[in-house]
Amino acid sequence: MNFAGKRVKAIRYGAYVTLVGSLLTGPPQTFAQDLESIPSAPLRLTVTPHASSRIAMKTLPKAICVLHADGDTAPSRSFKLFSDEEGMVRFSVNPSEESEEVTTFAVDCTADGQTRTFALQLRPHSTASADMPAPVADERRPQESDIVRRALTNQEALDLSNEEIIQRDYPPRPNPNQAPGAYATWFRLVTQPARRVEPRQAAHSALQASTEADSDNWSGFALKNAPNEVPVATYDLVEGAWYVPTVTHPLFEQMTYSLFWVGLDGDDGVCPKYCPQSGHTSDLWQAGTGQQIESLPGRPVATAAVRANTASLIPVTSPLPPLTYTVSSYFAWTELVPGQSISVLPNFNVSPGDEMFVEVWVGNKGANPSLSGAYAIAFVEDVSKAEYTYIYNAMSKVKVLGYQAEWIMERPFEGGVLPGLADYTETYMYSPWTEKTDGTWLSYDQNNAVQITMGGADRTLSSAIVIDTNTIYFAWAAFN
Secondary structure (H helix, E strand, O other): OOOOOOHHHHOOHHHHHHHHHHHHOOOOOOOOOOOOOOOOOOEEEEEOOOOOEEEEEEOOOOOEEEEEEOOOOOHHHEEEEEOOOOOEEEEEEEEOOOOOOOEEEEEEEEEOOEEEEEEEEEEEOOOOOOOOOOOOOOOOOOOOOOOEEOOOOHHHHHHOOHHHHHHOOOOOOOOOOOOHHHHHHHHHHHOOOEEEOOOOOEEEOOEEOOOEOOOOOEEEEEEEOOOOOOOOOOEEEEEEEEEOOOOEOOEEOEOEEEEEEEEEOOEOOOOOOOOOOOOOOOOEEEEEEEEEEEEEEOOOOEEEOOOOOOOOOOOOEEEOOOOEEEEEEEEEEEEEEOOOOEEEOOOOOOOOOOEEEEEEEEEOOOOOEOOOOOEEEEEEEEOOOOEEEEEEEEOOOOOOOOOEEEEEEEOOEEOOEOOEEOEOOEEEEEEEEEEEOOOOEEEOOOOOEEEEOEOOOOOOOEEEEEEEOOEEEEEEOOOO
């Protein structure tokens, strides 16, 4: 299966052209639900039962937010979100049943020392009402300050030098002869316009992707140098592309995650034994997309009845039928290990099904990849929404050694423990290529490739298999 061939047909070209046209010339279209309303006014919506409804909600700009049922702040029944520069948070909800009952949620947001609570009222019904309409799709309002990267001509894509390509805000160009699949993916990106997104990073402090020690948290493929045990500076860039998988089948009051990413280094079996820095643990530079999902109660488990004797104050409870809301969200992220938790990129409006392209490398700004560079660099593009960014993390205390390249589906640590792996069902990663320090490009399926299955000897959580040189297939099997 070829990413630039068969799978490319799945891209929504009509929507893509419409979006790019609005970025360049067109007037703003329908904007996010309730964007101009007073922040303290509740956002009131009807959401279809047994279906996922995507909600965009105005909160504080650049905020960390927590969604929970009104009056219930238990951590196990809370859902963390990050707002963009305009204050928008985006997530999906799926009610378990139809009801006229309205559930009130609160979204507590903190930014720059300011904390505010925003109300969200949801009615799970197949028919919207005048006072509680269905959610509408949000489209970003074009700004005069937008930086739009123009499309390269076919000749420019071939003739510009590698440094000129990077200096003009395009991702590094693969070698078309050594990596035809990677070049086809790159060529399709750079010959279409896209808007630059501000690369603001927000620490998801409790969430940490990690190095791979016993494959209890990784699945996928890794290219190591030979011999595998000794770290040799071999790889300086790695890339991959995928459609953001939809996560389903949540656990009740238990957050589950799945992270899809490409990265350099990360084998705990190498460091600190062979690493030159004193006390150095394994380094890892990675970027990708994340999926999180949880089932939250839509009504109290029981209601207190009137006490027969006011002096007794003993509550009598009667159970109510279960009503739950499956809440899910999707985000772009990076992480530089050691010393950094996952950094979410809130200015990306990542949706399930979006086509993503990600490259990570080491180098200097505006220059070709080189392990002697001062920055861990990532290029992230949401191809479906024509939005991209560059991330530069200075490596003052971390050195990326370049001894390993990876293409991974992971369950990250949360608060130091491994949560369940979110059910992504199955998905593919395309264009899984890496550049060696001598400029040679290799696909993931080399003789020295290590195939990693998540789980132990008696269980499998996630697995990955070779489809062809340009495609990896991933399959979910269990939560934990």
